[in-house]
Amino acid sequence: MRSYLLHRLWQSAVTLVLATIVVFLGVRALPGDPALAFAGEERDPASLAAIRERLGLNDSLVVQYGKFVLGALRGDLGTSTRTGIPVSTMIGTGLPVTIELSLLALLVAIVLGVTTGVVAAVRRGRPAEWFANALALLGLSVPNFWLGLIAILYLAVGLGLFPASGFVPFGEDPVANLHHLVLPALVLGTGIAAIVMRQTRSAMLESLGADYIRTARAKGASPRAVIGRHALRNSLVVVVTVVGLQLGILISGAVVTERIFGLPGFGKMTIDAVFQRDYPVIQGVVLVTAAAYILINFLVDVAYSLIDPRIRVAGGQS
Template structure:
């Protein structure tokens, strides 16, 4: 287990280094000059030269990358070229919004996806499976932006059950915070629930056809025990992988949902940084997202041995 842990830490560190290179070069591959975008209509040569020097754009790519990495290691991503606010402060304000939305959406996805997946596998060939498959197909087919608009139209404007937009911090009012995030979480979690459902159903069907399930039934284990303690537990390895990957995608891909519901999360910050050629903000947002994705995948790998102790990790028994 220790060798596996060290190996995964080394791989994660290497992946993070490669991510910093891709983020740094990718941001600079965007068309346009950030100095020109920042200067606005006052583009006299002297002002542009002073601005480029202040932003460090006249340094070589290697020097700029070195400054970027050293600053990132200290939690310093520079300051926004548009507002002058430190990027770390902007991230600390927006990141909790996206994380809370992603966790709520994943909770919706796991509850709906696992439960319907188990029902579809246990009730194979029956109306319950057809209904669950229909819901999964609907969830995969309907775009988030359309579902979000329909939800706002009927649940917010029509019935007034949920607010159509806005955000209340959790520390300010937990009830209002949850009230504002329930609808976006339902919209965002629907598509993920469809993916979790399909994977849960497939893994459950494999488990239910295994020899140890037949042995458990022959020993007189109750149907609920066979499904819960044996089939579902062994199916959770696949489900955990999907949930980990989808959680990373949620943190980086909630742009559309945050835009529809006017949530001040990473989505709005990323879009604004792209259009404004705000290098420091864009670098900070993408790097934090990549780091979160790497950490989530690392935790998912470690969770395998907790779910199923028979799994061999790096050639050793877990």
């Protein structure tokens, strides 16, 4: 187990280093000059030269990358060229909102997706499976932005069940916090639930047709034990893979949902930084997102070894 974890940690570290290089070069490949965006109306050569010197844009790419990495290791992601606020402070303000929204959306996706996936597999060829497949197709087909607008129009404005926009920190009022996030989480989690449902159904169908399921039934195991203890548990490797990957996608892909519902998360911060050519903020946001992906993949691998010991043994031998 230890050698397996060390091997995965080493792979994660190498991936993170490569991610810093891609982030650094990708941000500087964006069209436009950040000095011009920062200067505003003061675009005389002397002002632009002073701005480039202050932002370190006159240094070589190697020097700029070295400063970026050293600062990131110290937890210093630079200072926003537009607001003058440290990037780490801005991320510390917006990231908890996005994480909370993503976790709630993932909870919605797991509850809806796994439940309907199991029902569709157990009730194969019956109306329950057709209904579950129809819901999954609908969830995959409807764009989040359209579903969000419809939800605001009918559930928030029409019926007044939820707030149409805004955010309340959890520490100030937990009930109001959840009340503001329920509707965005439902909208964001619907599409993920459809993916989880289809993968759960496929994995469950494969498990239900395996020899060990027939053996368990022949020994007189109850249908609940066959489905929950044997079939579902052996299907969890696929489900955990999908859930882990979708959590990373949720953290980086909640931009549209946050904009629709006026949530002060990564969405507004990222879009404003791109339009304003705010290099430090863009670098910080993308780097944190990449690190989140890497961490989630590592945790998924650890979950594999807990669910299926054969994966742990194979990983240790390799």
